[in-house]
Amino acid sequence: DAGVIQSPRHEVTEMGQEVTLRCKPISGHNSLFWYRQTMMRGLELLIYFNNNVPIDDSGMPEDRFSAKMPNASFSTLKIQPSEPRDSAVYFCASRAGYTEAFFGQGTRLTVV
Amino acid sequence: GNSVTQMEGPVTLSEEAFLTINCTYTATGYPSLFWYVQYPGEGLQLLLKATKADDKGSNKGFEATYRKETTSFHLEKGSVQVSDSAVYFCALRGGSYNTDKLIFGTGTRLQVFP
Numbered sequence: 001d002a003g004v005i006q007s008p009r010h011e012v013t014e015m016g017q018e019v020t021l022r023c024k025p026i027s028g029h030n031s032l033f034w035y036r037q038t039m040m041r042g043l044e045l046l047i048y049f050n051n052n053v054p055i056d057d058s059g060m061p062e063d064r065f066s067a068k069m070p071n072a073s074f075s076t077l078k079i080q081p082s083e084p085r086d087s088a089v090y091f092c093a094s095r096a097g098y099t100e101a102f103f104g105q106g107t108r109l110t111v112v
Numbered sequence: 113g114n115s116v117t118q119m120e121g122p123v124t125l126s127e128e129a130f131l132t133i134n135c136t137y138t139a140t141g142y143p144s145l146f147w148y149v150q151y152p153g154e155g156l157q158l159l160l161k162a163t164k165a166d167d168k169g170s171n172k173g174f175e176a177t178y179r180k181e182t183t184s185f186h187l188e189k190g191s192v193q194v195s196d197s198a199v200y201f202c203a204l205r206g207g208s209y210n211t212d213k214l215i216f217g218t219g220t221r222l223q224v225f226p
Binding site for chain 1: 146153154155158161201212213215217218219
């Protein structure tokens with residue numbers, strides 16, 4: 001298996017633009033997580049899905065952030081409009097049942 | 113709510129030195145505990161885990177014991193290598209609230225020099 005696949009690996013965008021991050025979980029995994037990693041805050045859970053349904057989005061920082069999981073093999077995290085303080089590494093992780101979570105390699109987002 | 117506290121880094125060691133990275137947690141009930149490792153430019157990988165009190169997780173020479181009485185899960189390795197240089201995260205999941213969330217500590221950077 002190729003593992004959790006995230007795209008793009010790097011994204012540089014201007015403030016105010018819309019940014020969409022993509023994640024393909026491991027086939028057969030039924031839970032998907034979006035995390036944000038910064039030097040100041042460490043790893044923060046933004047939202048997680050179980051069987052494509054959002055279970056807890058209390059970590060989503062504000063309305064500019066939205067996440068979808070239209071099917072079991074794809075999820076997006078969208079920021080609109082983006083701001084410089086959104087610059088971070090965004091990780092997607094997936095899990096089967098109550099086993100360990102597998103992480104993607106992350107998307108490094110820079111908003112200038 | 114549940115939380116994880118781990119020692120600040122960086123931890124700087126010479127090759128073959130003994131490693132301890134402290135981790136304590138706050139949670140009711142019996143959460144599962146984990147150590148993840150992040151190598152430069154990569155995502156997190158599970159290093160080891162323990163699911164009940166007194167369990168010892170081990171992998172690649174690393175060990176950690178789930179201590180309920182001290183709410184700790186310290187990571188140890190008897191002889192570190194340069195290739196162990198990475199950021200190490202302590203994490204927990206579950207407990208009385210039976211939350212599905214994986215909650216991480218802030219991470220500890222380990223630097224091993226030859």
